[in-house]
Amino acid sequence: MPYRILISGGGSGGHIFPAIAIANTIKLMHPDTEFLFVGALGKMEMEKVPAAGYKIEGLNITGIKRSLSLSNLLFPFRLIVSLLKARGLINRFQPDVVVGVGGFASGPVLRMATWMGKPTLIQEQNSFAGITNRWVASAVSKVCVAYDGMEKFFPKDRIIKTGNPVRDNVVDIRGKHADALAKYGFSDAFPVVLIVGGSLGARSINLALEAEVGKLLDADIQVLWQTGKLFKEQTERLKKTFAGRALHITEFIFEMDEAYAVADMVVSRAGAIAVSELCIVGKPTILVPFPFAAEDHQTKNAQALVETESAIMIADSKVMSDLVLAVIRLSGDKTLQQTLSANIVKHALPNAARDIAAHVTGLIV
Numbered sequence: 001m002p003y004r005i006l007i008s009g010g011g012s013g014g015h016i017f018p019a020i021a022i023a024n025t026i027k028l029m030h031p032d033t034e035f036l037f038v039g040a041l042g043k044m045e046m047e048k049v050p051a052a053g054y055k056i057e058g059l060n061i062t063g064i065k066r067s068l069s070l071s072n073l074l075f076p077f078r079l080i081v082s083l084l085k086a087r088g089l090i091n092r093f094q095p096d097v098v099v100g101v102g103g104f105a106s107g108p109v110l111r112m113a114t115w116m117g118k119p120t121l122i123q124e125q126n127s128f129a130g131i132t133n134r135w136v137a138s139a140v141s142k143v144c145v146a147y148d149g150m151e152k153f154f155p156k157d158r159i160i161k162t163g164n165p166v167r168d169n170v171v172d173i174r175g176k177h178a179d180a181l182a183k184y185g186f187s188d189a190f191p192v193v194l195i196v197g198g199s200l201g202a203r204s205i206n207l208a209l210e211a212e213v214g215k216l217l218d219a220d221i222q223v224l225w226q227t228g229k230l231f232k233e234q235t236e237r238l239k240k241t242f243a244g245r246a247l248h249i250t251e252f253i254f255e256m257d258e259a260y261a262v263a264d265m266v267v268s269r270a271g272a273i274a275v276s277e278l279c280i281v282g283k284p285t286i287l288v289p290f291p292f293a294a295e296d297h298q299t300k301n302a303q304a305l306v307e308t309e310s311a312i313m314i315a316d317s318k319v320m321s322d323l324v325l326a327v328i329r330l331s332g333d334k335t336l337q338q339t340l341s342a343n344i345v346k347h348a349l350p351n352a353a354r355d356i357a358a359h360v361t362g363l364i365v
Helices: 013-029 045-051 070-093 106-115 131-136 177-184 203-218 229-241 256-262 272-281 294-306 316-331 334-347 352-362
Strands: 004-008 034-040 056-059 097-100 120-124 142-145 159-161 192-195 222-226 247-250 265-268 285-287
Touching (some): 004 013, 004 070, 013 034, 013 045, 034 045, 056 070, 097 106, 097 131, 142 352, 192 203, 203 222, 203 316, 222 256, 229 247, 256 272, 265 272, 285 294
Parallel strands (some): 004 034, 004 097, 120 142, 192 222, 222 247, 265 285
């Protein structure tokens, strides 16, 4: 009989892409496995999961807002309805195991699965556990985490440190440096800094670079800068202003493996998946945590690396004054670059997807 696995969660790429990576890896190991994803209606998983080739059902569930709102008053009713729909989906699909990756939809599905006696596993991407995973933690069979010290959130005897699943094609940078230099028109004689802020961009980073990217270029630092789609007008203006200089500026980088391969240094937000990728590629890194992430988890992700001299962290509020100077200093300090590179790779867990997949299928009796 083929395995039947239900995977729930989403809301952001940080939840969705690990879920898809887990499913893809299980499918490689057990090709006849049947999958059903459950997400939140209106969220990006309802588009991304079908694009990856998997079926998905949606729950009418949202998070609790920090400010007073009508949505908060409706939350208990949405939760009850979602729990009932989750029960119906579980009864219909009859999964052998239920996996949660965090996000709005994961809570009701995992809670109902535990009440129905199904084997369950949750995967927590961040160093500060999300509220959904904390809600179901006491009842699930296993908890896969990416950081040490997670027993403050989860039962210690159920924790397995696996790391976060990342896309292999993104972190496989071997032998790609020369071709990437040619692609971006850079010289091997000068350092390259890669600046990324996610698909939407990072406003604070973009504003700091908009004001002072010329200082990096004048310091003979070549710049590969992903601005995100919300910075389109500024991107076009900057392309004209610095035409002929060692600046490659783009709304989105599709071949991240080439971007990592060409980079001597990286400036990035501190989302869980970005951090996991950076640990594997091992480049000297400056992290600028997004300050409005849930429970400030990006700052906690960054601090976990800073504490072991594996990365530099700059608070979002200090970016305008500190970021460009920090890049110039790092570029000129080969000893610090070597220290950061040597330490960050110690956090790498490149086999996360395979390890999590093995623990998921190991729950099937």
